[in-house]
Amino acid sequence: MPAFVKRTAFYALVVLIVLFSIFPFYYAILTSFKSGTALFRVDYLPTDFSLANYRDVLVNGVFPLNILNSVIVAFVVVAISLFLAVTAAYALSRIEFRGRGILLLTILAVSMFPQIAVLAGLFELVRLFGLYNSLFSLILAYMIFTLPFTVWVLTTFMRDLPVEIEEAAIVDGAKPMTIVMKVFLPLMWPALVTTGLLAFIAAWNEFLFALTFVSSNDTRTVPVAIALLSGASEQEIPWGTIMAASVVVTVPLIVLVLIFQRKIVSGLTAGGVKG
Amino acid sequence: MTNAIPGAPPTDDAMRTEEQPAARSALSRQRLASAWLFLTPMLAVLAFVAGWPLLQTIWFSFTDASLADLDAARFVGLRNYFEYVDYGDGTGEWFGLFFDAQWWNAVWNTVYYTLVSVSIETVLGLIVALVLNVPFRGRGFVRAAVLIPWAIPTIVSAKMWAWMMNDQFGILNDMLMSVGILSHPIAWTASPETAMWAVIIVDVWKTTPFMALLILAGLQMVPSDVYEAAKIDGVHPVKVFFKVTLPLIRPAILVAVIFRALDALRVFDLIYVLTPNNTETKTMSVFAQENLFQFDQFAYGSAASTLLFLVIAAITLVYIKAARLNLGGGR
Known part of the structure; x- marks a missing residue:
């Protein structure tokens, strides 16, 4: 196997581990800034910044x-x-x-x-x-x-x-x-x-x-x-x-x-x- | 920490402090006296919060105690465990915990959950540990990221995942549907086919870091010249892993597995919050807690608690024995 394929595979695994570890908490933070109907829309990136929930x-x-x-x-x-x-x-x-x-x-x-x-x-x-x-x-x-x-x-x-x-x-x-x-x-x-x-x-x-x-x-x-x-x-x-x-x-x-x-x-x- | 095997009891050999034979008697008498003085408060607290309540629980399991009036508890023998009721017409029926299908369902759920989740966690933990054992740029960051699930309270993880697994608005269904794995949304935590898997997924997410860290500690103790020798001899890395690395880190894996298994056998909070009132995921602890405080079957719940305690005590004894043997023979 060529070295760069190995390296790419290794880093892909690393990225997968990191994503799996932090995604749920990231998503919790993202959700915590949503309010009203925005809550019921699935977003992968931050879209809202409402502090209503924190209040x-x-x-x-x-x-x-x-x-x-x-x-x-x-x-x-x-x-x-x-x-x-x-x-x-x-x-x-x-x-x-x-x-x-x-x-x-x-x-x-x-x-x-x-x-x-x-x-x-x-x-x-x-x-x-x-x-x-x-x-x-x-x-x-x-x-x-x-x-x-x-x-x-x-x-x-x-x-x-x-x-x-x-x-x-x-x-x-x-x-x-x-x-x-x-x-x-x-x-x-x-x-x-x-x-x-x-x-x-x-x-x-x-x-x-x-x-x-x-x-x-x-x-x-x-x-x-x-x-x-x-x-x-x-x-x-x-x-x-x-x-x-x-x-x-x-x-x-x-x-x-x-x-x-x-x-x-x-x-x-x-x-x-x-x- | 130089302890070779995580959590292994220090042996007397390893702990022997040197003594000067000459000045021994008076000095060691004084030290002995203070040893017990130092230990008494700690032991008293443990006896009060662990020893006494445990005996009380076992006692309640032989009574007809009810939550409303614990003082009126009367001894009823083994009736909570098993009892034959003769109907007087030549027929009769067995009652008690040993003949309760719901209890055996809880036992089975607990065993299934423990076996599956600990197996997956061991394999994933090993993979993560192997990755973290390779020096690469950003390793510190990855190690920190891996610790995050471990730092999150179980209740919070359960809620976070419950939201992600929500049948209508959950991101998990959205993800799986957009890549074509699912054709329609599923109710992860509510439907009987997936509820146990939902619990296992959250548990794996939360406790793989713990496994990985314990295994990593074992990996870091493998001397690097072992690998170098194998490299010079041209042994294939996969073979090195199975023939060299794995046998050397087996004690670390064993300890990690037993700790996790003991923890998994008593699981309560994750299941109580993620899949409430679901017979598919009800474990022994949940069964006991429900009987104790929700169904007004205090004595029956105590009997269930006692049985769970016996199971865990047996496994603990095996672990203590195994860890000791390793410490004696290994180094």
Whole structure:
């Protein structure tokens, strides 16, 4: 086969991959700027530039509140997970003790729990503590997937740091807590940012718990709000508004993911996080 | 990260920190004490949000609990799983989850969806990974583009595709009709023949990047002199791929496949949003959620959840074993 045919075929494949990856989101953006009857005309290139849908989403209605709820839940969940995970990861990676292997496997197993398996039990717990319809129920529930994941990735990261870094501190008689705070934490910022970001995305995207534990419009998080966006009548699905809301909540994520691409890839391969 | 196999548990060998035998006792006692001090809060939270709810779910599956009054739940044995009702005239009938055609339909849908989507994702992920492993101009851009579907929330992807697959105004029908593949528009998400395929298409679109990245990580660990040696020997590239590359990246592919399969087996959100109330796509998770919260069959739904948990637990155990063996034997 001549070289240029090979090259052309290769670049055709590359173009195909790129188009397949970005076209649906491109089309969502295109749709979000259409209103009225323009929505029901198929266009491949941008033709309209109406901000009506964005006005609907951001000014009228409770969607800004939904965004705020998602931000609060995701931030609190990430903060608590990282806080609990840093010390736990230190114990799991730097201190030898009986039962460590079993503990690690248990944590890995919990990270693979199907959410539905705990749904009934968690619902009972949420009801028992009077947390139904409050954001606390979600903060509590999301620990089940963010905590094992952060512990796991941070353990892998800390394990790979050389022994020497804490030797001096041990010789100086520093307490383990001091070692974690003064020796490890400064080295761990890159890992914390990556892990935190991945946990943030997982919490931001969660749907099943959010659908089950929260029932009023103004306590909902973004994914449920988008799933339940409906028009004036049953038949009339407000596609323009849905696409505008989708774009609003996705653009920040895409920007973050692109900024942290390389780190995310290494975090993914270390933790095998679920998409 | 230097972990050879993504997600593989660190072995004790790899984790052994060096100790000074002399100063050992007092120091290691102190370190041991703080290890448990450090672990307790994390373990307590996990026990509270994962362990206890799981046991509760299993308990509910042996009761007659109803959503309206969970406290009144009474133990009924295995009735939610199977029960023979004798009609007293010599005939009788089996009831319970094991004899529920809808449950088996959900099991079949889940298995079918998992097998088909994970297979397609593995092949496409491998292709994308191979492309990204070749140095070419604009590779960084392509890698970024590939990550976009992964970054988009599942609900948003479901809605985006639902709009593209709309029977009247969708761009997908328009595209396929203008190139002559379709002669008339089809209702992708609603019609029984295509609903499952609609779900699979969206899932493939969304999770192929994940597959590609995990496989790419494995590909990048293949030493380049292997390829050079093969090139000098004049081995055909296709043969190199099947005889050299593929065996070397098999562990990475295996891990990626198992992660994806575990994820696919519990799928809920994509199906709930893209094809609501469609028996063709109802999976085990959807079946359980409906029984728990929509049909007022809390105990029955708990039994379904418990079975799904058992299936996933079994696969997880196999995975942990496989990953360990690889780590022990591979390097």
